[in-house]
Amino acid sequence: MGVQFNDLIPKKEIPIKYLSGKTVAIDGMNVLYQFLSSIRLRDGSPLRNRKGEITSTYNGIFYKTIYMLENDITPVWVFDGKPPKLKEKTREERRKMREKAKEEFTKAKEMENIDEMQKYAKRMNFLTKDIVENSKKLLDLMGVPYVNAPAEGEGQASYMAKKGDVFCVISQDYDALLYGAPRIVRNLTATKEELELIELENVLNELGISHDDLIDMAILIGTDYNPKGVKGIGPKKALEIVKSKNKELYLKAVENYEEIKNIFKNPKVTDEYSIKLKKPDKEGIIKFLVEENDFSMERVQPHVEKLCKLIEKKTKQVTLDAWFGR
Known part of the structure; x- marks a missing residue:
């Protein structure tokens, strides 16, 4: 959900090249939800394999990661750990909203109303434990680093940005600002929208x-x-x-003002993480996407080759930079 002060926040449109040469922290849960919402069939339902399991997130991870690497951007995914107890109310409200959306989707389907089906299908989004764990598995196979946060992923990602290990946090929400992230970039996972850069210092000065x-x-x-x-x-x-x-x-x-504020001021974080790319497992990627999740071999194969070349180029450049002290 995230805090709702969109209209007050100063933003700057930036080209994708602005992030070239930079490492970014991806708010994993937020972005996976974006994939669930945007990568869908005509009736609004998500992509699925023959077993009926949702595969929209794997599609997003695979192709968007390659897109980022093509633009010389190194992604580091950050996933939520155990949420604070105070988040239970929000989680329960979201569950009720999904149940209501399911009811409305069923009605729209009976009426063959595609527009309504699309609307309510997006509200039914839910990331199961299997989707999240399989997303991590795919990232491992692709050689892309990820971090398991002790608590909120945005808190961890913001901590990494404050340390200077990553340039910014990639998220559609503004909550990373509350955790002290110096920069947020929105719309990186979208297809047509311009990227938006939000800088904490600028926000505070403007307001x-x-x-x-x-x-x-x-x-x-x-x-x-x-x-x-x-x-x-x-x-x-x-x-x-x-x-x-x-x-x-x-x-x-x-109610609980001090406890809430402390979550943002002193989030639970870890220093046990790597931001280095690794050599992809070609056979593993193809097995996961094509054999297990029914992706097209014809489409996946060339992208796997491209991924391997991009990461090889990236890792060689990092080695050269280290060698020459750049």
């Missing part, structure tokens, strides 16, 4: 607030840990409040 104020704004509006926020407060009102002398009066109305 005339501190990072603490930004977190307080989000809490007043509503986060994954207090989804309803404070009644009657939207983004503009929240901005006014955090700039006023009465901020504390409003924040007192937020």
Whole structure:
């Protein structure tokens, strides 16, 4: 879901080349959901293999990774660990929304209303444990690094960006700003939309607030840990409040305020990760995509060859840079 202050955040359109030569942290769960929403059949249903298992995410990972490498971008995926207890309400609300969407999708299907089917199919998105684990398996086979966060993936990705190990966090949400990520890039996984660069320093300067104020704004509006926020407060009102002398009066109305703020200020993170690409397992990729998930051999084979050449080129360049001290 993410915090809802889209209209207040200054953004800058950038070309894909802006990220060339850079390593980026991908908010894994967020981007997998994007693949589930966008890679679909005409009726809105996701791609599936002959066993009925969803394969949209594997399609997205495989082809988008190659697209990034073609543009000299090194992706590092970051996956969620155990969520904070305060997220339970949000998870339950999402479950109810999916159940409602399933009911509406069934009705639309009976009426043969394609537009409605597409709309509700997207709201039925759910990442099962198998989808996530198989996504990691595919990344392993492709030689692409990923990190298992102790808790929230966005917190881990933001930590890596603050350390300078990655240039930015790739996500459609703005929550990484709350964790202190210096930069977010949106729309990298989209097909036609321009990339959007959001810089934390620019956001704070434009709004005339501190990072603490930004977190307080989000809490007043509503986060994954207090989804309803404070009644009657939207983004503009929240901005006014955090700039006023009465901020504390409003924040007192937020249950678990200190605990929520601490999640953003001191996320659980790990330093045990690698951001290096490895040699892909050609046979393993083909077995996973073609034999196990019914992808087209004719289409997959040349892309596997391309992947291997791109990673070989990348790893050679890294070795040369290290050798010459660049």
